[in-house]
Amino acid sequence: MAAIHAPRIAIEAVQPSLDHGRFAAKASVDEPVTVSAVIFADGHDVLAAAVCWHDDLGQQQRVPMQLVKPLGRDLWEARFTPRRIGRHGFIIEAWWDLYGTYRHELAKKHQAGVPVELELEEGRRLVVAAAERSEGELKAALEARLDRFASLDGDDTRVALLLDEETLQLMQAADERPHLTRSDAHYPLDVERLAARFASWYELFPRSETDHPSRHGTFDDVRKRLPAIRDMGFDVLYFPPIHPIGRTHRKGPNNTLTAGPDDPGSPYAIGSHEGGTRRFTPSSAAASRFVSWSPTPPTTAWRSRWTSPSNARRTTPGSPSTPAGSPGVPTARSATPRTRPRSTRTSSTSTSMPRTRCRHCGWRCATWCRAGSTKA
Structure with a gap:
């Protein structure tokens, strides 16, 4: 009985698609998108097919598909050009062409x-x-x-x-499209601007952009480097976290476990009494100066928010080494911001961990910041 109700036409190997439409494929605005599929049926009747696609506003269009030469592979193709940025999508239809x-x-x-x-x-x-x-x-x-x-x-x-x-x-x-069959999945397509397809990124530590070892680099110093970065062929300037760095268990120069009062610490170990991801490092200059030459502040992920308790206790990666005579960029580890979501999850090493919850990070974090912990 299942064979009786099965469609007479098969639509397979649809491209572009990721995991059969589970995830969105990528495309660029104002550039053609080639859609292909293997389409076949029993018998010797001629088939017809079309791509039915829509833009982010839901406006629908239909593009006929053609057999790809050389023939015999049952491969069909069609092209359409998205004119808007946003989530698009398409399906494929096939039918007997009487x-x-x-x-x-x-x-x-x-x-x-x-x-x-x-x-x-x-x-x-x-x-x-x-x-x-x-x-x-x-x-x-x-x-x-x-x-x-x-x-x-x-x-x-x-x-x-x-x-x-x-x-x-x-x-x-005027075709009534007998035995009309549609692809069993809707295929999403994320259409982005052309710059999203490819870009050269240059990572820069603002605090290292200084002309003297005793002075912390500022955003004004970074601005002076912009022409040179552009001339090297880079499109995107990428910052590590530029937020206040924690002080608990901060490391000193050359990865030492003891940090001096003037050691800056690792830019990845953010979160202190000065603030978290909503604050700038005070010595980097005022936020207004940063916004003055950057349309939008860069987005930086909360390193401590997305790591598991076992990973959070490991030493965080440090920053690249700096030339002699420049301010050190040592690796450091600090307490995570207070805004970190609390969890009742325990790690595999819970047998050796105290039944306490850190008031800084919200986790049962053993020796990492036990000095500031309170009873759960």
């Missing part, structure tokens, strides 16, 4: 010199049926074709009319 099948057989028989009186009558009836189910201009155009067919003498001229490209387009517009 007039395409008739047109293919008529051309072969006529070329072979086989009498085609019955085929001509069959074609006339197909056009009559299409005109009866059509309306408006399409109906009038099909009726005009029938009048012209009746006025022609000789099989050659009638065959030429039925094989004419204009007749094919009219019949395709």
Whole structure:
């Protein structure tokens, strides 16, 4: 019974897609998107297919698909060009092309010199049926074709009319699409600006942009470097976290475990009494100066927020080494910001951990910041 209700047409290997439409593929605005699929059916009937796509506003369009040469691989393709940035999507439709099948057989028989009186009558009836189910201009155009067919003498001229490209387009517009089959998934497509397709990123530590070892670099110092970074061919300037750095368990120069009062610490160990991800490092200069030359502040992920308790207790990666005579950029570890979400989850090493919850990070964090912990 399942075979009886199964579709006669198969649509497979749809591209572009990720995990059969579970995730969105990528595209660039104002650039063509090539959609392909393997489409086949039982029998020898000619098939037709189309890509039905929509933009982020829900406006729908249909693009006919064509068989890819060389033939025999059942591979179909179509192209469309998105004009907007946002989430698009598409599905694929396929159906039996009755007039395409008739047109293919008529051309072969006529070329072979086989009498085609019955085929001509069959074609006339197909056009009559299409005109009866059509309306408006399409109906009038099909009726005009029938009048012209009746006025022609000789099989050659009638065959030429039925094989004419204009007749094919009219019949395709009036096609009732028998055995219509749609792809079993909707394929999302994220259309982005061209700059999102490729960019060269340059990472820079603002505090290292200084002309003297005793002075912390500022955003004004970074601004002076922008022309040189641009001339090297970079498109994006990337900052490590520029937020206040924690002091608990801060490391000193050369990865030492003891930090002096003036050691800056690791920019990745953020979160202190001065603030978290909503604050700038005080010595980097005022936020207003940063916003003055940057349209939007860069987004930095909360390192401590997305790591597990076991990972959070490990030494955080430090920053790249700096030349001699420049301010040190040592690795450091600090308490995580107070805004970190609390959790009752315990790690695999919970047997050796105290039943306490740190007032800084909200986790049962053992020796990392036990000095500031309170009873759970």
